[in-house]
Amino acid sequence: MRIIMHVDLDAFYASCEEREHPEYKGKPLIVGADPKGGTGRGVVATCNYEARKYGVRSAMPITRAYKLCPNGIYVRPNFPLYEETSARIMKILRKYADKLEIAGLDEAYLDVSRSAGSFKIAKEIAEKIKKEILEKEKLTCSVGISVNKLIAKMASDFQKPGGITIVTENEIKDFINPLGVRKILGVGPKTEQKLKEMGIETIKDLAKLSKKQLIEEFGNSMGDLLYKSARGIDESEVIEEQEIKSIGREYTFEKDTDNIDEILNTIDKLSEETIEDVLKSKLFFKTITIKLRYHYFETHTFSKTLDIPTNDLETLKIVAKELLRKHIKDEKIRLIGVRVHNFSEKEVQKSLKMI
Numbered sequence: 001m002r003i004i005m006h007v008d009l010d011a012f013y014a015s016c017e018e019r020e021h022p023e024y025k026g027k028p029l030i031v032g033a034d035p036k037g038g039t040g041r042g043v044v045a046t047c048n049y050e051a052r053k054y055g056v057r058s059a060m061p062i063t064r065a066y067k068l069c070p071n072g073i074y075v076r077p078n079f080p081l082y083e084e085t086s087a088r089i090m091k092i093l094r095k096y097a098d099k100l101e102i103a104g105l106d107e108a109y110l111d112v113s114r115s116a117g118s119f120k121i122a123k124e125i126a127e128k129i130k131k132e133i134l135e136k137e138k139l140t141c142s143v144g145i146s147v148n149k150l151i152a153k154m155a156s157d158f159q160k161p162g163g164i165t166i167v168t169e170n171e172i173k174d175f176i177n178p179l180g181v182r183k184i185l186g187v188g189p190k191t192e193q194k195l196k197e198m199g200i201e202t203i204k205d206l207a208k209l210s211k212k213q214l215i216e217e218f219g220n221s222m223g224d225l226l227y228k229s230a231r232g233i234d235e236s237e238v239i240e241e242q243e244i245k246s247i248g249r250e251y252t253f254e255k256d257t258d259n260i261d262e263i264l265n266t267i268d269k270l271s272e273e274t275i276e277d278v279l280k281s282k283l284f285f286k287t288i289t290i291k292l293r294y295h296y297f298e299t300h301t302f303s304k305t306l307d308i309p310t311n312d313l314e315t316l317k318i319v320a321k322e323l324l325r326k327h328i329k330d331e332k333i334r335l336i337g338v339r340v341h342n343f344s345e346k347e348v349q350k351s352l353k354m355i
């Protein structure tokens with residue numbers, strides 16, 4: 001039997017901010033765009049549990065949050081802080097796992113089948129993890145423990161903040177039946193809406209549909225996912241990522257800018273730094289992605305995949321700038337990023353190089 005743990009930090013960005021600014025504690029705190037007295041653009045990234053009492057939620061327009069909670073503290077996200085904190089937390093988690101899969105800045109799956117051997121020991125490990133993260137990082141997390149990733153993730157969400165939820169094989173059905181279909185990883189607002197129109201709201205409802213029906217309605221891969229998930233089945237492994245997935249650089253402007261020369265020069269600089277790392281890694285990339293974050297905190301990424309792998313600086317600069325010119329809106333930019341991925345180890349003959 002497998003024993004899989006999902007660890008998810010509570011109100012992650014907001015908790016990092018509270019730790020750095022103890023004066024925020026106990027007050028509703030919203031991390032995201034500037035509400036500008038109710039006229040701001042952009043969305044809530046996250047908020048602490050005090051703010052959630054007012055109905056504020058992740059991804060909600062900041063104007064709506066401001067209506068719900070005008071007296072809250074509103075701060076812009078400090079991504080370097082969250083990234084550094086996350087990296088230290090993942091290091092802690094790694095010690096306890098046979099295999100660790102980092103699923104986001106604030107969440108990871110741990111395969112503890114061998115090191116725990118039983119749910120009882122797995123719970124003790126979860127308690128140790130919570131204690132160590134609290135002592136070292138002053139942050140709380142919630143943990144789900146079950147026989148696969150799907151149920152472990154649902155379980156970590158079940159008693160937030162701070163809970164440890166164990167769902168054994170025999171308990172899976174009762175645990176998932178009353179949950180909304182949206183709790184299934186991979187089910188977004190569109191699938192949720194479509195299911196709702198079919199009269200399906202809970203996982204119990206979903207389990208009544210045949211595999212054939214689901215595949216007809218949602219296609220092979222989503223149909224199969226829905227069919228298996230409704231039965232608590234998930235065979236996917238916890239996957240350690242050792243190899244480099246992407247290389248890139250980001251820059252936050254001192255002052256938000258719409259000066260196109262300044263933006264293009266920055267892309268050149270970021271491209272140069274990126275290529276330095278690419279050359280060190282001896283890798284060749286096929287895909288180039290730029291990231292644009294506007295002053296109101298909306299973030300977009302745009303990519304282009306080349307026909308052949310390269311490590312060429314000029315190619316990177318040209319494609320990155322072409323992507324920028326094609327997609328930039330007439331708004332001030334807060335952050336810009338250049339990233340390359342889709343690596344291979346072989347270069348194709350130089351004479352074939354093309355964009």
Ligand code: DCP
Nearest residue numbers: 008009010011012013014045046058059106160
């Ligand atoms: N996040 C975001 N936009 C979203 C959802 C999340 O920017 N729509 C960011 C902010 C969160 C972090 O990702 O702090 C982790 O996401 P979670 O969904 O785990 O949310 P939280 O950790 O904030 O809260 P919870 O206590 O519910 O886990």
Ligand code: MG
Nearest residue numbers: 008009010106
């Ligand atoms: Mg979280």
